[in-house]
Amino acid sequence: MRPARRRSRKQRQPSGAYCARRIQGETAMSVRTTINISGMHCGHCVASVTEELQELEGVAAVDVALNKDGLSVATITSAQELDPARIDAAIAEAGYAVVAGG
Structure with a gap:
């Protein structure tokens, strides 16, 4: 009789807004x-x-993905969740506006 095979346990990557990676034994989260x-x-x-x-x-x-005929999309990667008011202020400082939804 053959010994039972062990299935390798691959770690799944988190889905959604959070992406984890290992750095020198610690877990660093990116948002x-x-x-x-x-x-x-x-x-x-x-x-x-x-x-x-x-x-x-x-x-x-x-x-930033430019769409000159409509809404452009910016993806921000950060160490922690950002304050939406600070994002809005930064976009306004550049001369543009954040639009809810899409």
Whole structure:
């Protein structure tokens, strides 16, 4: 009789807004926040929004998908959840507006 095979237990990656990764034995959590922005039309708009969002404390990365005929989408990766009022203020400082929904 053959010995029973052990199934490997792969760890599942978390789904949703949180993405975990191991760093030197500790768990670091990253939070992804997605926002819709109106009024963006060019690469300069993307640069302005990216610059303002990167200045927020705890922001690790910003990715902006430009849609010059509608709502552009910004994805912010941060160490912790960001205050929506601070995000709105950063977008307003760049000269644009956050739009609820999509």
